[in-house]
Amino acid sequence: MGDFLISRLLSALVVILGTVCLVFMLIHLVPGDPVDVMLGESARPSDREALRVSLGLDQSIAIQLSQYLKGIAVLDLGSSLHTKQPVTELLAGHIPATLQLAFAALLCALLIAIPLGILAAVNRGGSWDWGAMGFSMLGISIPNFWLGPMLILCFSLWLGWTPVSGREGFSSLILPAVTLGSSFAAILARMVRSSLLEVLGEDYVRTARAKGLGESRVIWHHAMRNAWLPVITLLGLQLGALLGGAIVTEVVFDWPGIGSLMIESIQKRDYPVVQGCVLFISLSYVLVNTLTDIVYGLIDPRISDGTGR
Amino acid sequence: MRWQYLAGREVLTTTLRLQNYNRLLSLTLSVFSLRLSKKNSLVSGWLPAIGLMVLLLLAACSQPDDYPAIRMGLASAPLNLDPRFATDATSERINRLIYQRLVEFDSQSMPVPGIADWQKLSPRHYRFYLNDSANHFTDGGRLEADDVIATYQHVLDPDNASPRRASLTLIESVRIVDQSTIDFRLSRADPLFPAYMTLDILPAELLKKAHNFTRQPIGSGPFTVYAWPESGKLILERRHDHQLIELLEVKNPTVRALKLLRGEIDMLQNDLSPELIGYLQLQTGIDLQRRHGSNFTYLGFNLQDPDTGDPRVRRAIAHAIDRQGIIDQVMHGAARQAETLFPPEHWAGSGDLTRYTYDPATSRALLSEAGYDAENPLRLIYKTSSDPYRIRLATIIQSQLKAVGIEVDLRSYDWGTFFGDIKRGNFQLYSLSWVGIRTPDIFRYIFASDSLPPIGANRGRYSSPSVDRLLLQAEAAKTLPQQASLYRQIQQQIHHDLPYVPLWYEDQVSALGARVSGYELMMDGNYDGLERVSIHHSEDLQHAQTAAAY
Numbered sequence: 114m115g116d117f118l119i120s121r122l123l124s125a126l127v128v129i130l131g132t133v134c135l136v137f138m139l140i141h142l143v144p145g146d147p148v149d150v151m152l153g154e155s156a157r158p159s160d161r162e163a164l165r166v167s168l169g170l171d172q173s174i175a176i177q178l179s180q181y182l183k184g185i186a187v188l189d190l191g192s193s194l195h196t197k198q199p200v201t202e203l204l205a206g207h208i209p210a211t212l213q214l215a216f217a218a219l220l221c222a223l224l225i226a227i228p229l230g231i232l233a234a235v236n237r238g239g240s241w242d243w244g245a246m247g248f249s250m251l252g253i254s255i256p257n258f259w260l261g262p263m264l265i266l267c268f269s270l271w272l273g274w275t276p277v278s279g280r281e282g283f284s285s286l287i288l289p290a291v292t293l294g295s296s297f298a299a300i301l302a303r304m305v306r307s308s309l310l311e312v313l314g315e316d317y318v319r320t321a322r323a324k325g326l327g328e329s330r331v332i333w334h335h336a337m338r339n340a341w342l343p344v345i346t347l348l349g350l351q352l353g354a355l356l357g358g359a360i361v362t363e364v365v366f367d368w369p370g371i372g373s374l375m376i377e378s379i380q381k382r383d384y385p386v387v388q389g390c391v392l393f394i395s396l397s398y399v400l401v402n403t404l405t406d407i408v409y410g411l412i413d414p415r416i417s418d419g420t421g422r
Numbered sequence: 423m424r425w426q427y428l429a430g431r432e433v434l435t436t437t438l439r440l441q442n443y444n445r446l447l448s449l450t451l452s453v454f455s456l457r458l459s460k461k462n463s464l465v466s467g468w469l470p471a472i473g474l475m476v477l478l479l480l481a482a483c484s485q486p487d488d489y490p491a492i493r494m495g496l497a498s499a500p501l502n503l504d505p506r507f508a509t510d511a512t513s514e515r516i517n518r519l520i521y522q523r524l525v526e527f528d529s530q531s532m533p534v535p536g537i538a539d540w541q542k543l544s545p546r547h548y549r550f551y552l553n554d555s556a557n558h559f560t561d562g563g564r565l566e567a568d569d570v571i572a573t574y575q576h577v578l579d580p581d582n583a584s585p586r587r588a589s590l591t592l593i594e595s596v597r598i599v600d601q602s603t604i605d606f607r608l609s610r611a612d613p614l615f616p617a618y619m620t621l622d623i624l625p626a627e628l629l630k631k632a633h634n635f636t637r638q639p640i641g642s643g644p645f646t647v648y649a650w651p652e653s654g655k656l657i658l659e660r661r662h663d664h665q666l667i668e669l670l671e672v673k674n675p676t677v678r679a680l681k682l683l684r685g686e687i688d689m690l691q692n693d694l695s696p697e698l699i700g701y702l703q704l705q706t707g708i709d710l711q712r713r714h715g716s717n718f719t720y721l722g723f724n725l726q727d728p729d730t731g732d733p734r735v736r737r738a739i740a741h742a743i744d745r746q747g748i749i750d751q752v753m754h755g756a757a758r759q760a761e762t763l764f765p766p767e768h769w770a771g772s773g774d775l776t777r778y779t780y781d782p783a784t785s786r787a788l789l790s791e792a793g794y795d796a797e798n799p800l801r802l803i804y805k806t807s808s809d810p811y812r813i814r815l816a817t818i819i820q821s822q823l824k825a826v827g828i829e830v831d832l833r834s835y836d837w838g839t840f841f842g843d844i845k846r847g848n849f850q851l852y853s854l855s856w857v858g859i860r861t862p863d864i865f866r867y868i869f870a871s872d873s874l875p876p877i878g879a880n881r882g883r884y885s886s887p888s889v890d891r892l893l894l895q896a897e898a899a900k901t902l903p904q905q906a907s908l909y910r911q912i913q914q915q916i917h918h919d920l921p922y923v924p925l926w927y928e929d930q931v932s933a934l935g936a937r938v939s940g941y942e943l944m945m946d947g948n949y950d951g952l953e954r955v956s957i958h959h960s961e962d963l964q965h966a967q968t969a970a971a972y
Contacts, residue, residue: 143838143839144838144839144842144843146838146842149841149842149845149876160580160583160584160585160587160588161876163580163581163583164583167583195501195502196501196502196636196637196653197634197636198637203653206652206653262674262676262677262680265677265680266680269680269684270680270683270684273684276684276686277677277680277681277684277686278672278674278677278681278686279670279672279686364673364674365674365677366677367654367671367672367673367674367677369652369653369654373673379836379838380836380837380838381838382838
């Protein structure tokens with residue numbers, strides 16, 4: 114397990130470094146200049162140049178990148194070009210909201226998808242199966258920018274149960290979490306169903322039934338254990354995406370997360386903030402995927418032993 | 423003192439919140455690891471983990487604020503409350519409330535005294551006298567001539583790279599006469615000089631100490647910053663009656679309107695689609711106000727392009743666009759047709775220009791004269807920003823141009839890319855708006871042949887010797903009426919040459935919920951009306967009680 118973890122962490126480090134360098138170069142290649150955004154069109158060329166020098170933008174990309182990497186080593190991510198706030202401070206202001214929304218959406222998705230997927234698999238071809246798959250199709254098809262306002266209209270405006278938007282109190286979390294979680298639940302329910310159906314046809318499940326075990330024990334203790342593997346893969350990928358910022362949902366519900374911070378920074382060409390967001394997102398992905406690998410090992414020891422298929 | 427107290431309170435609250443967060447996080451992780459170590463009970467381990475996740479979410483939620491504020495929804499939050507460096511419209515509008523200026527504008531955009539009256543001692547020498555409307559700064563000091571000088575000198579220093587410097591470079595020197603009198607000497611005469619004296623004044627003492635005005639503004643205006651707990655929420659306090667005004671960022675216009683209907687915000691202004699304006703108009707308890715605006719929307723041409731460089735093509739396009747139809751049908755009447763940059767009520771405005779009427783037959787004839795027909799149609803690329811409303815208007819223009827035989831390829835880009843292309847002259851057609859323009863020196867900036875980007879905003883590469891000559895004459899004119907007459911001639915010439923198709927001036931729109939009243943809309947979209955907005959009487963009593971308990 115130790116070697117497995119070390120190899121995962123080393124590859125994670127390479128991934129993060131590669132992502133940071135790639136994004137650093139790409140953001141400098143996109144058209145648009147932060148100096149234009151800051152000074153406007155009326156500025157004189159000498160003023161532009163002075164600002165460019167003071168921001169360090171006159172240096173070559175390689176030098177800027179090396180300075181940025183040195184900064185990362187001492188946890189200094191620079192300051193926003195526009196508000197002058199340290200990037201770490203900006204990220205710290207947005208990360209709690211992102212974590213909160215991501216975990217709430219995940220929870221919402223799990224609570225809907227797992228029972229629905231199991232019911233659909235156990236009652237294959239029956240009304241539960243049709244109902245669950247119909248919900249799943251609907252969840253995948255409805256875009257968040259439509260579902261969000263519809264939920265607001267229904268639960269905030271007509272019923273008055275939740276606030277329209279913002280991040281004030283637990284009730285303000287419900288609608289964004291449901292909006293974000295519903296499409297995830299739809300995908301997850303399909304995955305649970307297909308994965309469980311595959312496992313339910315295996316010999317060891319037939320043996321368990323032949324031994325006279327109850328159906329719920331067969332499903333939860335025998336079948337689901339193996340059905341979890343693909344589901345956990347999907348969970349890892351989706352959680353990474355959720356931590357990366359659910360931009361549409363954040364905008365609809367004015368949720369002050371990383372996604373909206375990154376979009377605003379890209380529009381303003383606020384390079385240090387964009388870099389900070391990318392760093393956080395890549396770290397999240399790597400962390401979640403490493404955790405997923407560890408959980409694989411716990412569920413199926415053959416994976417960490419290297420004896421798996 | 424209040425600022426420090428609030429900052430301290432914020433830090434304390436955040437720290438406590440984070441401590442709770444960490445404690446719960448470590449608890450969750452330890453339970454997870456406990457459950458995971460028992461391999462056989464992995465599935466049953468989900469339930470307590472989910473329970474803890476709920477606990478974590480509950481703990482992480484902040485509680486709604488409980489203070490008697492008037493809440494205003496904004497499409498975008500302010501970025502920078504330091505007026506020397508703020509460039510976004512929201513910051514500039516809020517800075518107007520926090521700081522004071524030497525000069526203001528009247529309804530015709532003529533400069534009028536703000537906190538100072540002025541006297542023209544010679545064409546290149548102006549004397550400003552601070553008057554009684556100059557307030558004390560919120561840190562206690564009185565606004566005096568030192569503060570004016572320190573602010574102007576700071577902005578004029580090229581090392582400070584202030585975006586406000588460009589409009590003030592004609593100032594040769596600033597000198598104090600006494601504590602309420604300041605002399606400005608100019609490098610060249612300009613009768614419009616007082617109109618440029620709109621810098622927000624900062625306290626000299628704090629300028630010396632390099633105070634961070636960006637986040638902790640100290641001004642002498644009618645409002646002070648009460649708290650800025652997060653980037654999307656700024657709370658101002660009106661100084662004369664301590665009424666709190668919460669400015670809340672709500673990016674999505676539909677959500678902003680729904681928040682107003684639900685009473686989560688009390689008012690909003692502009693950035694609404696025509697459908698939302700129509701919808702709000704029908705709701706009971708919503709007071710929808712409209713007034714003419716001065717923000718000018720136009721369709722710009724690249725005059726160096728072989729197609730759009732042909733004046734017959736530009737005139738054909740002008741006659742092919744049904745501006746009034748778009749205003750009536752799409753914008754629900756929330757705009758008025760424009761013929762030039764300034765609306766007719768502006769002191770240098772030109773109300774007698776002949777309209778480019780909607781006339782598809784003339785348009786087709788002009789295109790035919792320019793050598794285009796059904797066999798050989800005119801094909802153009804039209805660039806616009808990614809704003810959905812702008813894309814929609816562009817799509818309508820695209821369909822109107824198609825009706826006269828012009829094939830338009832519509833392309834929308836994110837702001838940085840779009841604006842970069844426009845400045846480089848990499849376009850045939852584009853649409854944009856000029857917002858908040860007051861002084862006719864804008865004509866040099868946009869239409870002089872030597873004002874190509876990055877020096878100016880002559881994005882279409884327009885070049886007219888007669889306009890260049892008239893600009894020089896206008897700048898040398900000794901009085902404002904003479905200047906106004908020359909600027910009208912410039913507008914006539916530009917209207918004839920058509921480097922822009924003038925489209926419309928969009929109306930200013932505000933919507934007030936039932937709880938508040940007294941808000942007055944400004945023509946330029948500023949938030950000055952917040953000085954008089956109030957909570958209705960029954961709420962007032964409650965507010966007074968709560969304020970006393972603070």
